[in-house]
Each structure stands twice: as C-alpha cells, then as structure tokens.
Amino acid sequence: MNTFLQVLTNGIMLGSLFAIVAVGLTLIFGIVKVVNFAHGEFLMVGMYLTYVLTTWMGIHPFATVILVAPALFVLGALTQRFLIQPLMSADDDHIQIFATVGLSTALINMALLIFGADIASTPASGLRTPLQLGPVRLLSGQLAILIASVAIVLALQLFLSRTQTGRAIRAVAQNRAAAQLMGINVNWIYILTFGVGAACVGVASVLIAPLYPTSSGIGTYFVLTAFVVVVLGGLGSIGGAFAGSMIIGLIDSFAGFYIGSDLREVAVFSVFLLILILKPSGLFSSRLNLSHVSP
Incomplete structure (x- = not known):
C-alpha cells in the first residue's frame, strides 16, 4: 500500500508540474485562437532569467518571480502585438503558427549564443529538502509546485468570472464580432491574454528551474507534454488542462513503475x-x- 501511495503521490506531483506549464498555453489558445509553439521557449527564457538572478545577484529562486513573471508578461504581450497581431488578417491562419515556430527557433539560438550549450544549474536553496508526509516522501519544491498550480488555476478562474476584464475576455472568446459591437477592444484583450499566458509560464519557470537543469532545449520536453495535456483536457479549458495534467501525470508515474520507465511515454501517448x-x-x-465560465 505504501508503494502504491508513493507512486500516486509522484503522479500528482508530476501532474501539477505539467499543469503549471499548460494553463498559460490553453489560455492563449482559448482566447487568441493561436497555438503558441514558442511556449516552451518562453519557459526556457524564464528559467534562464531565474538562473541569472539567482546565481549572479544572489536572489532566492522563489523571490525572482517578482521580476521573471512581469518580464515574461512583456515578452508575451510584445509577441502578440508585433508578431501575431499583424498576421491575424492573413488569409491563411497557419502563418501565425509558422511565426511562433520561427520565434521558437530564434529564442533557442539566442540562448545558445548567450549561454552556450552547457547546462545551467539554478541553486536549489532548500527546495530539494525531502519531506515525509505519512507513508510518502516528496521534495519541498514539488509541494510548492502543487500549491502554485492549484492557486494559478483558481486565480485564473476567479479573474475570468469575477472581474470586468475577465468578462471582456470571455466575451471575446465566445464571439469576437459581438464583443467588438459591445465596445470591447479585442486587440487589447488579445495582447493582455498573451501576456497573462506568458506570465503563467514565467511563474512555472521560477518553480521548475531549481529542480531541473536549464538548457536551450528544456522547453521542448515540457511543451510537448503540455500540448498533450491541453488537447486531452479540451483546447481553451483551464480546468480541463489541470485535470488532463493530473491524468497524464498519473499515467506516467504508474506506467513508469509497473510497466517500465522506457515505456511510460508509450503509455502516455497511447492513452492520448x-x-x-x-x-x-x-x-x-x-x-x-473559457467561454462558459460561470458568471
């Protein structure tokens, strides 16, 4: 029984890790209707920022969120304003996807140019401390990710359902033309949404950086699973992304333990x-x- 509970806990921790990356991705798609293939590289940028602020300036990894999240918000907002928005009137919607792929490639090469191919390790600062909770063990950093993922999902749901801006975002998600007739600045909503989605992955990068080595390719691992999670939970569904993350995390954990670590990705993608x-x-x-969040 203890083994089962440990595997279950590992799955929940892994699911919360996927969730904190996926919620920003599904938010952007749900509103802007653009699949952001640079989402993983946004995570990579955030992790490198966390590394720099921690190792060069001596800031605690968690404290860097007050700088990293706003920086990623600006990156996301600028991406929407100057890269995606000019292409939204194009006849072929796929050109927006190609633009995010190009941005992804550019960010990877910039990271290689600045930091090289070596792996950067952010100091853990106590976030790898093992915790014994009854029969299960986990790291303090994993518990922080679980708490943060739940908090972000709840905060986004409250923001969308309880604020005037959130209602405007939902209106745009439901019917762009009708929202414009109501006087809503749709382009501003798109910029804001892209920024918020990028800020979410900024929070994720702060939590992930102390637990995983940072490299130019780190975003690919997380974003591939995030895409699976988003499609599984329902494109544009924040709650669905969280639920899908837990499903994928549990499948990965149980398959890795009972079937074999070499086959866990096979199990995940088979279910997907x-x-x-x-x-x-x-x-x-x-x-x-998103368009059906209760008022």
Missing part, C-alpha cells in the same frame, strides 16, 4: 491517441471551456 480518436474535442471541453 485513444482519447483523441474517441473524443477529439477533449474530455472536458464542453463543460469547462
């Missing part, structure tokens, strides 16, 4: 393909979509 065939819209899309 099965869900995609049976319910292409995602498991939770109809109930938790």
Whole structure:
C-alpha cells in the first residue's frame, strides 16, 4: 500500500508540474485562437532569467518571480502585438503558427549564443529538502509546485468570472464580432491574454528551474507534454488542462513503475491517441471551456 501511495503521490506531483506549464498555453489558445509553439521557449527564457538572478545577484529562486513573471508578461504581450497581431488578417491562419515556430527557433539560438550549450544549474536553496508526509516522501519544491498550480488555476478562474476584464475576455472568446459591437477592444484583450499566458509560464519557470537543469532545449520536453495535456483536457479549458495534467501525470508515474520507465511515454501517448480518436474535442471541453465560465 505504501508503494502504491508513493507512486500516486509522484503522479500528482508530476501532474501539477505539467499543469503549471499548460494553463498559460490553453489560455492563449482559448482566447487568441493561436497555438503558441514558442511556449516552451518562453519557459526556457524564464528559467534562464531565474538562473541569472539567482546565481549572479544572489536572489532566492522563489523571490525572482517578482521580476521573471512581469518580464515574461512583456515578452508575451510584445509577441502578440508585433508578431501575431499583424498576421491575424492573413488569409491563411497557419502563418501565425509558422511565426511562433520561427520565434521558437530564434529564442533557442539566442540562448545558445548567450549561454552556450552547457547546462545551467539554478541553486536549489532548500527546495530539494525531502519531506515525509505519512507513508510518502516528496521534495519541498514539488509541494510548492502543487500549491502554485492549484492557486494559478483558481486565480485564473476567479479573474475570468469575477472581474470586468475577465468578462471582456470571455466575451471575446465566445464571439469576437459581438464583443467588438459591445465596445470591447479585442486587440487589447488579445495582447493582455498573451501576456497573462506568458506570465503563467514565467511563474512555472521560477518553480521548475531549481529542480531541473536549464538548457536551450528544456522547453521542448515540457511543451510537448503540455500540448498533450491541453488537447486531452479540451483546447481553451483551464480546468480541463489541470485535470488532463493530473491524468497524464498519473499515467506516467504508474506506467513508469509497473510497466517500465522506457515505456511510460508509450503509455502516455497511447492513452492520448485513444482519447483523441474517441473524443477529439477533449474530455472536458464542453463543460469547462473559457467561454462558459460561470458568471
């Protein structure tokens, strides 16, 4: 029983890690209707910023969030304003996707130019301290990620349902033309949403950097799983992204322990393909979509 509980806990911790990356991705898609293939590189930028602020300036990793999250917000807002927005009137919607792929490549090469190919390790500052909670063990940093992922999901849901700006965002998600007729500045909403989505991944980077080595390719690992999570939970569904993250985390953990670590990705993508065939819209899309957040 103790082994089962430990594997279950590991799955929940892993799921919370995926969730904190995926919520920003699904928020951007749910509102702007653009799949941001540079999302993983936003994470990479945030992790490098955390590394620099921690190692060069001596700031505690968690304290860097007050600088990293706003920096990523600005990066996301500028991306929408100067890269995506000019292309939104193009006849082919795919050109926006190609633009984010180009941005992804540019950010990777900039990281290689500045930091080289070597791995950068952010000081853990006590975040690798093992905690014994009854029969299970986990790291203090993992517990922080779980708490942060739940807090971010709840904060976004409250923001979307309880604030005037959140209601405007939901209106744009539901019907862009009608929102414009109501006097909502749709372009500003898109810029704000892209910034908030990038800021979410900025928070994720601060939490992940002390636990994982930073490199120019770190974003690829997380964003591939985040795409699986977003599609599984339902494109544009914040709650669905969180639920999908937990499902993928548990599958990964149990498959890795009971089947073998070499086959856990096979198990994850097999379940993903099965869900995609049976319910292409995602498991939770109809109930938790951004345009249906309760007022």
